[in-house]
Amino acid sequence: MRDADSFDDFYRSTSRRMLRYGYAVAGDYTEAQDLVQEAYARAWRQWGQMSVHPAPEAWLRLVVARLATDRWRRLHGWRAALVRSGPPEVVQPPGEDGVLLLDALRQLPAAQRQALALHYLVDLSVEEIAREMQVPVGTVKSWLSRGRVRLAALLPGVSAEELEANDVA
């Protein structure tokens, strides 16, 4: 039996963070919304098991990242459901910095986007990112370092020298 209350609590406490993560990984708000809602839908379908998962939020992020890499095929059903439920509400446009960052992120490999999002938006340590992405710590450091250098080259006003000095340990 699935416990709706515990699912709702989990959803309320994590959905904002998850949407930020999905936005940074997918690079498009509507797409991120689809990805994140699909991930939560999957969590709800198996909430009997999920509710005892030791790290349900990490599980959701994994689903979001996987869906983002293969989104069109997998999200067909969810998109159809959204279409049936009516047009999306009018929302305010994203800020200029957000748009610049998303444009820059599109030029990075998916793994680097994911690692950077976990670092900047989810506040995970290098070790935690390595565990979640199931790669060595050195690989994460390399991804973060290269990703930041690349972003510095693409974003206005970011100094590559400062990045070197403040680089992720």
Next chain:
Amino acid sequence: MSRDVSDFYRSLAADVDGRPLDGPGELRRRTDRRARVRAAGGVFLVALLVAGAATGTRLVLAADQGTVGPPAGPPVPTVIAPSPSPSTVTPSTVTPSRATPSSATSSPKATPTGRPSATSSGTHDPRTPRSIPDRAFFTQPASTMAAEPTFQQGGEVLPDFCGADLDGRVVQTRSRVLTYHLTPDQPEGTVPYGTYRNSISIHRPGRADDWMADLRRAVRECPEQETVPGRSDRHRLLPGGDFGDEAVLIEVREPAWEAGEPAEGEVLRLIRVIRIGDVVTVLWEMGWEGTSSDRRQVDDYSRRAERAISNWLD
């Protein structure tokens, strides 16, 4: 003025925060509605195929079979009956019916009825307990435990084998959920390999072996069961192994799913049922996201479960 990458991420987060998702209730309702729509669509498709096959058969045989009925209405689970003859062309489907459990006099016995027999590991008959303490449940190896076991009220302890009624002689049942890794010493937060529904039941004195016989019969009489329209689980009995007084191993082959969508291939589930005197324990390996049961792992937990119950009953 020099800026930092984190400033840009903060802006991106602020953009998102201004556009929150729907509430959890709406998401749950939408998800459940989607599942119901799929189920209804599948039933319609099955009905259409059956109707089409029936129509085709009628044309070939040029015989008047009457009008083809309308598609099935409510999305109820259907059971694909075992084919009575290899030459049968049209697949037959029936609505769920309660399989009649065999009586003590009619069912083939795995072991003689009467007093519970001695355990394979002990030298005396185990007593019939009145309640099930925590220590009756085995302890998971710490190196492969993904989460603390959680006891559950209610819930199924076995799949529904075509509606077979197997609960009549059970006095008391306790069940819990186990979450495990296949590989020891996984980092915290690693996605588990699978979960178990692990139950222990006390049966009326001398009736547990009848229940085991009924279970075997229920599995044999339900070789295939449609769980989602158009997609069926297949069941079969495997040699139960040397556990307790008697044991059953049920193989369930389920169609594979990926990201909530039907996928090619299938996954294998194993369910081990062990009887020790009047006590029966079930280890139902339920997987995690498309994993298949690992036979050695199931055997290991089965051995641990048998030992814990034997120690409890001694």
